[in-house]
Amino acid sequence: MKIPVYEIASVLEDVKTRMISEDQEKLDWCISQLLSNLSEPVIPPQLLLKSPSLTKEAVSQIEQHSNLLLIRQAKNDEEASKQLINNRMVKYTPLNIKQEINLPICNIDINDFYLDIFELAQEFGGVMIMCMYAQKIFAYWDLFLKMGIDLQDFLRYSKYIGEGYKPNIYHNVLHGAFVMQACHIFLLSSNLVELAEMTPLHTTSLLLSAMVHDYKHPGLNNTYLYLTNEKLAIRYNDISILENYHVAKAFQVAQKENLNIFSNISKEEYRTLRKLMINAILGTDMTKHSKYVTDAQMKLTKNTNFIEEKEFLISLLMHLGDLSNSCRNEKLSDEWSFRVCEEFFIQGDKERSNDMIVNPLMDRYKVNIAKSQVGFIGAVLIPFLNPICKSIKGMEFLLENAQSNKEGWGRRVEEFEDKMVNKGNIYERGFS
Template sequence: MVGSHHVGMLQLHGPLWARSEGLRCGEISFDSPDQNVKCVRMLDTTYSGEIGTKKKVKRLLSFQRYFHASRLLRGIVPQASLHLLDEDYLGQARHMLSKVGMWNFDIFLFDRLTNGNSLVTLLCHLFNSHGLIHHFHLDMVKLHQFLVLVQEDYHSQNPYHNAVHAADVTQAMHCYLKEPKLASVLTPMDIMLGLLAAAAHDVDHPGVNQPFLIKTKHHLASLYQNVSVLENHHWRSTIGMLRESRLLAHLPKEVTQDIEQQLGALILATDINRQNEFLSRLKAHLHNHDLRLEDSEHKHFMLQIALKCADICNPCRIWDMSKQWSERVCEEFYRQGDLERTFELEISPLCNQQKDTIPSIQIGFMTYIVEPLFEEWAHFTGDSPLSENMLCHLRKNKAKWRGLLHKQHSKSSDHSGQMTDTDGNPSQTSKEGEVP
C-alpha cells in the first residue's frame, strides 16, 4: 500500500516480435481502472482515446505497432521521408546532410526540415556515406523498414527520450567515429554497430527511469532482476526489430548472432549506473598506456566509451541547443515527479519541480558525470580539435548555468535566510562580518 492507493505492476503492451518481454513500454496501467485512466492521461499516450474499449487496450499489439506490422506483412513500403517534403525543405535538408560531420549540426532544425523523420533520414544518409549498404549488401527497402520501426517505437510524447534524441546521439557518434585515433582502426562492422547502437539505444523508452519501474514492480524490472532494466529492454527491442525487418537475414547466422551480442554490449554500456565502472577502466588504460586498439576487446571498449559520450554530450553542444536539451530532460524528470506525487510515491531525486531547479540539476550533471568522462575522452583523442571544442562549450555552458542559478538564489534569498552554493547545494547564511 502506498498512501491510500495500491500501485500494481505496470503493464506494457507490445509487438508480436517482443514475446521474450511480452509487452510494450508505451502503455502503462495500474490495478485500479480510475488510476489507469489518470496515469495514461498524465503520460500523454494516445492509445486510450484511439482504441476505446478495455478489451482492445489489453491486447498484446498496440494500435500503432499493429498498423506498422500489418503494413509490413502486406509488403507495403512507406514513402521515403524526404519525398513528403516540398523542394525548398528537401533542398535545405540535403544541404544540412552535407555538413553532418560538423559539431554545430542543429538536429532540431533538421527534424523540422525532414517533417519529423530525422532519425530515418539521417541513418539512411550515414549508412550510404560510410559505404555500409554496399559492403553488407543491404536491401534499401529492408533498411528503411527497420529504421521506420525504430523511429516509430520512440515515444514522441517524451520531452527528451524520443527519436530526435536518438538522431542527436547518432550524429554525435558519427563525429566520434571520425576521430583520427579511432577511425584508423575501425572496420565497416564497427561503424555499423556504432551507428545502430546509437540510433536504437533508447528505443521504446517509457519516459520514466529504472527506480520508478522497480518501485512500481514493473514486469520489466522483474524480468531483468532490477539490473539495467531499460537498457536491456532497448537492446532486446532492437534485436526484435532487426529480425522483424530481416535486414540482416542474408548474413551467416554466426555473424548476425555476433552483431546482436555486440549491440547488446554497446547499449548496456549507456546505463548511467555503470558510469564509474567504465570511467575507472578508461582512466586505468590511459594511465598505464596499455590501450591497444588493434585488440578487438580494447576497440570495442572504446566504442562503448564513444557511445556513452554521445549519449550525454548535450552539455558539450553550443548553448542554444544545450539549453534546449537541458529543459527537455528536466521536463521529463518533472513529469515523473508529478506522476509519483499523484500516486503518493516517494518523489525521485531530480524530479521535484519545487526543489530541483534546471540550473542546479545541470551543474551537478556536468560536474559529476559529463566533465570527468569528456576530460578522459580528450586524453584518449590527444586533445583533438573536436574534443577541445566540446570541452570549451562545456565550460561556457556550466558558467551560464551558474549565472542563472545565482540569479535564482538572489531572488530567493530576499525571501528566506538560506542560500545555496554554485553547485546547487544548501549552505548556511553568512553571519554579519564574515566572508561568505
C-alpha cells in the same frame, strides 16, 4: 480530466498485443495518426486530479508551464501551429510494411556537430529525421555496400524504430537520432576507425546501437519501474530494465519481414554484432557510469593501443554519445537540458501523486535547473571527458564546449533561484 495523447497511445499499444496481426497493422496506423497530431497538453493525468499536496494554482501553473515545445506553440500561435501540423500530416504517412520509402531531398550536413535538429524536426517531423540521419550516416561509412544492407529494408527499419520512440519530452525519436549523430561525429573527428582498425561490423554496431538505444523508452527511469513493480521490472529481474528492453525490442523488429537489415551477413557476424550492441546498450545504464570513468582512465591513458580496446571503445563512445548534449553549442545544450529536467520533473510529479518519496533530482519544487546542470557537467560529464579527450586526439572540442556550457549555467544560478517553484514563481523555459 485531460489525458495526454501518449497515455492513450500506450493503452492502444497494450490492446494491440492481444489482436491478430492484420488488425495490429490497422491499429498501428491509428496510433501513428494520434501521435502525429499532438494537440493535448502532456500533463500526467494524476496532476489534474485532486491531490492534497497540490493546490489548484500549482496545478494550473504546471499545466501552463510544463508543456512540450509544439504544444506551447500551439497555444501561443494556434493558426501557425495548425498549419504546421497539417503540413506534416500531408508529408507523413505511417509505415506500411511493404512500402517503398523515399526520403525528401534535403541538403543537411550530417558532419556538422552543431546542426539544429529541432529546426529540422519542425520541417520534416522526428521520424523522418531519424530516417534521414540514419541514411546519411550509414552512407557516409559506406555500410550499405560493406554490410550488404538493403537500403529499403534499412529505411523501413529506421522508420519502424522511429515510430516506436514515444513522444516523451526528452527520450524521444530526436534523442535517438541526435545520439547517433554524436557517435558519427566522434568517429569522424577521432579517426578511431583507422586507429583502432574498426571493421564495418564495428562501425555498424556503434551507430545502430545509438539509433535504437532508447527505443520505446517510457519516460520513467529504472528506479521508478523497480519501485512500482512494473511489468518490465518483472520481465528483466530488476537488472538494467530499460536497457534490456530497448535492445531486445530492437532485435525483435529486425526479425520482421521486410525489416531484416541483417539478412546479408553471416551467422558469425550477426552473433558478433549482437554481442557488441548488447554490451553497448546495456552500458548506457547510468549505474555503470563510474566504472566507465575508471576504465577510461586505466585503459586509455595508460595504453594507447586502441586496436586491443576497440570493443571497449564502442561501448565507451555509445555512453559518451548518450551524455554528450552539453558538448554541443549553447542553444542545443540548453534545449536538451530543459527537456531532461522536465521529463525528470514529470516523474517527480508522478512519485508525489503516488505517495512515493520524490527523488530530490526530480522535484520541480526543489531543483534549481542551472545549479543541477553545473553539477551534472562538473561532476559527471567532465570527469568522464577528461581521460577521453586527453588520450584521443581530435576529441578536445567536447571538453571545451562542456566547460563553456558549465560556465554559462553557472552565470544563471541566481536567475533560476528566483524562478523556482517554491518561490511561488515556476521557471520560465524561454522557448523561442
